[in-house]
Amino acid sequence: MIDSLVIGGREISSRLFLGTGKFPSNRLIPEVVAASGVQVVTVALRRVDLDFEEENIAAYVPGDCILMPNTSGARNAEEAVRIARLAKAAGCGNWVKIEVITDNRYLLPDNYETIKATEILAAEGFTVLPYMSPDLMAAKRLAEAGAAAVMPLGAPIGSNRGLRTKEMIRILIEEISLPVIVDAGIGRPSEAAAAMEMGAAAVLVNTAIATASDPVAMARAFGRAVEAGRTAYLAGPGETRQYASASSPLTGFLRDE
């Protein structure tokens, strides 16, 4: 059975996306990619340093990956748009993960500014993946604005608190025709698997992998969990029930007719 994820015209082999901001060394990134099979890697343009090859985070993303620069640090749509254009000019391709954050305590995204930035960048030909709070109306507007996927948070960035917004994400998966990629908050492989079982198109993980004692092993675990969750989703898990099903059902007598 063919189960491909296509975003921006690219067929993506792995449904685990990787964030890169918190690794103890950029040198771990190629190993993590190899261990997990990750194909989409996001890098903050603010960290990309073209003058310093040795410390340039983007230089550690393997060439066969899709580099997805993100607009970390943008406080409004205008800044996000400028960052995206700078990233493109710096040779980072035309994918962009929009991050507009005006709350430094919880790092929650500003959906309104995100929609504005998405509209502008999609019109300019970018493949736009916006990071968002899981709100159905905002997701619909993002779809109308030309987003290639939506990336709702499971919990605040870096919190490792898991799928706290599960119900809202479930609604997005049901109602939005774009791929729904759970970004932020996933702390454990089991939570990534749960998101995939729900029908998420992919998950994006940084903190849980980068800050693990063994990031490479953790990346491998996440890669497998995402695959397992996806396979389970496709296999169509059995219905969950509150009670055992009675062997003498209430309507059993009708069969006798």
Next chain:
Amino acid sequence: MSFYEEVYSSYKQFDCQRFFDRLTDPEIRRIIAKDRLTGLDYLALLSPRAENFLEEMALKAHRLTVQQFGRVIFLFTPLYVANYCVNHCLYCGFQAHNRLERKKLSPAEVEAEAGVIAASGLKHILILTGESRRESPVSYMQECVEVLKKYFTSISIEVYPLEEEEYAALIAAGVDGLTIYQETYNEEAYAELHPAGPKRNYRFRLDAPERGCRAGMRAVNLGALLGLHEWRSEAFFTGLHADYLQNKYPAVEVSISPPRMRPQLGGFQPRVDVSDKNLVQYILAFRLFMPRGGITVSTRERAELRDRLVKLGVTKMSAGSCTAVGGRTAADGATGQFDISDERGVTEMTGMIYSQGYQPVFKDWQML
């Protein structure tokens, strides 16, 4: 309304000693376990009683910092561009009475210093001047920024307090960060330590970080100079000030520095001793109070101590510092504002940070 009316005034007469005396061990433990600390919880962690819980605090501070920032240390370096000063701060090597060669860098000299620093890979720079509206006016700072933009992707200033429009003008020129220390939050001590000059105006300085936030600074860094007054209350007010700004200006990256006094020309002796243990307690308590707050530790601290602080909540460190104007390119030894302690260069610092399983980050912003 400002920090002074909204927060400072309500704690100004607060009897810290009485509060400390009543604290119990179970209370300290309960506070350490909390997700969100109040101002008084933070004060409790700054108490003498909390000294018995430094290991518990350190474990949590470490965990929170790794979770929020990752295993990374951001690097920057200061560039002193002018040391003319009209103030009489008793504790400062650059104060008006001190006899030293006064100097300000020409654009060409700024460029020469910038070239030396940029060769080390650093991308974030902090410009410093003394307070002299005649010798180092805002227009002079703008000239410096124009030159530095060619070499650095993030420029911060540590200069005398400015008006909001002046901060806005510097932001338009390319500045994104503001560092300004209140020196001491205690008004009486402040008056004694600043006998003459515009810096006598406590309130104008106290409100400067907020003016910077209003003007649109991306990052604001606060601090009290430790050694001028009782450190627990200084740490308390610095934290409250940071918390106040973060609540009111949620988009700003708020951070603190806990600078301890260093020997300087003039020989002012610290009024209070702040031990390594005190410093660590301050850093840990602040991390628990503001999990997302930045903590900057400069080369005022010894190399051995800085190495240890990497895992205790610090997020940013200066490297390859020099506190003399033009000190990186001058042939003769110019006088610095104070003596630095950690004299390691950028390469050595990088090696140290990697050896602890952390990544030194040279670039974390770029001008748009």
